[in-house]
Amino acid sequence: MVRAFVGDSTITRLFGIGAQLTPPGVAMSISAVVSPPLVTVAMVSKYIALEGVDGSGKSTVAQALVARLIASGETAILVREPGGTALGEVVRGLLLDSERLDDWAEVFLFAAQRSELAREVISPALESGTWVVSDRSYYSSITYQGRGRGLGEDKVRAINEIGLDGVVPDHVFVLDVEPELALSRQEDPDRIGREGVEFQSAVRASYRGLANAEDKVVLLDGSLSADEMASKILEIVR
Ligand code: TYD
Numbered sequence: 231m232v233r234a235f236v237g238d239s240t241i242t243r244l245f246g247i248g249a250q251l252t253p254p255g256v257a258m259s260i261s262a263v264v265s266p267p268l269v270t271v272a273m274v275s276k277y278i279a280l281e282g283v284d285g286s287g288k289s290t291v292a293q294a295l296v297a298r299l300i301a302s303g304e305t306a307i308l309v310r311e312p313g314g315t316a317l318g319e320v321v322r323g324l325l326l327d328s329e330r331l332d333d334w335a336e337v338f339l340f341a342a343q344r345s346e347l348a349r350e351v352i353s354p355a356l357e358s359g360t361w362v363v364s365d366r367s368y369y370s371s372i373t374y375q376g377r378g379r380g381l382g383e384d385k386v387r388a389i390n391e392i393g394l395d396g397v398v399p400d401h402v403f404v405l406d407v408e409p410e411l412a413l414s415r416q417e418d419p420d421r422i423g424r425e426g427v428e429f430q431s432a433v434r435a436s437y438r439g440l441a442n443a444e445d446k447v448v449l450l451d452g453s454l455s456a457d458e459m460a461s462k463i464l465e466i467v468r
Pocket residue numbers: 283284285286289311312326340365366367368369370371372374375420422423
C-alpha cells in the first residue's frame with residue numbers, strides 16, 4: 231500500500247509526477263519513483279474538520295458524514311474538540327465550565343488537549359486508512375482565540391502547529407450561519423457561547439477570511455440540511 235504523511239501537499243505533487251512517468255497499464259510503485267525520504271506515504275486527505283460559530287449545526291453534519299462514510303464501506307471515526315481523550319474531556323470541563331479563565335491560558339489549554347488528541351487518536355487512525363471527521367479543530371482556536379479574543383490569528387496558529395506536528399486537517403468545512411440565528415438555537419450556551427453576537431460575528435468574519443486565504447477552507451451555506459451538506463462534503467473530498 232502506498233502511504234503518505236498526512237497533510238503533506240508534496241504527496242499530491244509526487245503522485246502527479248508518478249502518473250506522468252508511468253506508461254499506461256503499468257502499475258506504479260511510488261517508492262521506485264521517489265527517492266528515499268518518502269518511504270512511508272499513506273492515505274491522502276482523509277482528515278475532515280467541521281467548523282462554525284456556536285449553534286451552527288456542525289455536530290449534526292459531522293455525525294451525518296461519518297454515518298455516510300461507514301454506510302459506503304469506509305472506516306471512519308468522529309472526534310470532538312475540546313475532548314476526545316481522557317485528558318481532553320477533563321480540559322473540556324475546565325475550558326467550558328470555569329467561571330473565568332485567562333485568555334492565553336485558554337489558548338494553551340485548547341492546544342494541549344489538541345496535541346494529545348492528534349498523537350493518540352487522529353494520527354493512528356489516519357495511518358490505518360480511517361477517515362477522521364472532527365467536530366472542530368485548531369481552526370476554532372485561530373478564529374475564537376485569535377480573532378474573537380483578539381490575541382492574533384497568526385500567533386494562535388503558530389502555537390497550535392507546534393503541538394500538532396503536521397497532523398492538521400486536509401479539509402476544513404465552515405457552516406456559515408448568521409450568529410444571531412445560530413445563538414438563538416442554543417439552549418444552554420457554554421462559557422464561550424455566552425460571549426454574545428459581537429464575539430461570534432468576529433469569529434464568523436475570521437472563518438470567512440480563512441476561506442478566502444486557504445483553498446482547503448470551504449464555506450458551506452448554513453441553510454442547507456445536514457444531509458445536503460454531507461453530500462456536498464463527500465463530493466469534494468472523494
Ligand atoms: P463545541 O462543543 O463545539 O460547542 P458548540 O457545539 O456549541 O459549538 O465547542 C465548545 C466551545 O468552545 C465553543 O464555544 C467554541 C469554543 N472553542 C474555542 O473557543 N476554541 C477552540 O479551539 C475550540 C475547539 C472550541
